């Protein structure tokens with residue numbers, strides 16, 4: 001009487017049943033009145049007297065076990081039958097969950113910040129809703145300066161504006177820290193302007209380095225290094241005299257066109273150069289407004305437009321694409 005073999009044959013067949021018919025056949029064969037288990041039970045009296053008791057216990061335990069297996073198999077089979085009835089195919093592979101990603105403008109902004117962080121700059125941030133003092137007044141904008149005009153600035157109320165540039169962070173930083181300072185300030189800025197190359201909201205990264213003996217050559221050196229890391233070691237830069245109320249002297253910085261590499265194309269309007277940022281040496285009036293002594297220290301500042309850098313990097317010709325939230329566009333980055 002091989003009880004172990006009975007156990008493995010019976011549980012194997014029950015486990016393999018694919019539908020209720022097969023399962024019922026297995027139930028009759030192993031557990032039915034004329035089934036294998038009953039047959040074994042009937043033969044117990046034929047055993048030696050001292051083996052009968054043990055065999056009886058074993059067979060009873062096996063019976064319980066096989067009944068549990070039958071129940072389990074019944075649930076399994078009716079479960080998948082139900083899934084089929086509901087039009088579910090549980091053998092289909094799962095649908096992948098679409099993963100989001102970082103917006104291309106934020107990617108480029110992070111890349112810009114990384115380059116300056118490697119040069120030892122700290123990252124600072126500030127409010128987008130800003131006081132006139134930080135956005136204009138302390139930056140040496142005369143009261144009648146055209147940048148304060150309704151045309152450019154979103155006014156919230158009398159002296160509260162949406163910041164028009166990240167230069168407000170120059171003031172907020174110096175106001176709270178004695179020199180030296182070496183910071184960059186990434187963030188959103190707002191101007192009442194909208195066309196192919198302007199959106200009412202865009203991003204800037206401001207840079208400010210103030211200390212003992214900082215010169216225009218340091219400004220040029222830092223920006224050259226930045227441009228070469230961003231666009232490759234052979235990208236030239238050029239500085240053109242410019243004007244900002246908060247820097248003197250001021251310079252607009254161009255890079256050699258990254259599309260045509262200087263020979264002239266549509267993107268650079270045939271000049272071979274692209275304007276990417278504004279910069280200059282911090283104006284003494286700005287130092288005075290934050291309580292710095294301009295006879296002891298000097299500094300440079302720059303502000304670059306992130307969208308401009310991103311458009312050049314990816315060859316995108318309409319700035320508005322970045323903010324239309326069309327996934328066919330955004331998921332390419």
Ligand code: PHE
Nearest residue numbers: 165167278279280301302303
């Ligand atoms: N804030 C200026 C702008 O938005 C850029 C700038 C920053 C220029 C720092 C000089 C120094 O146009």
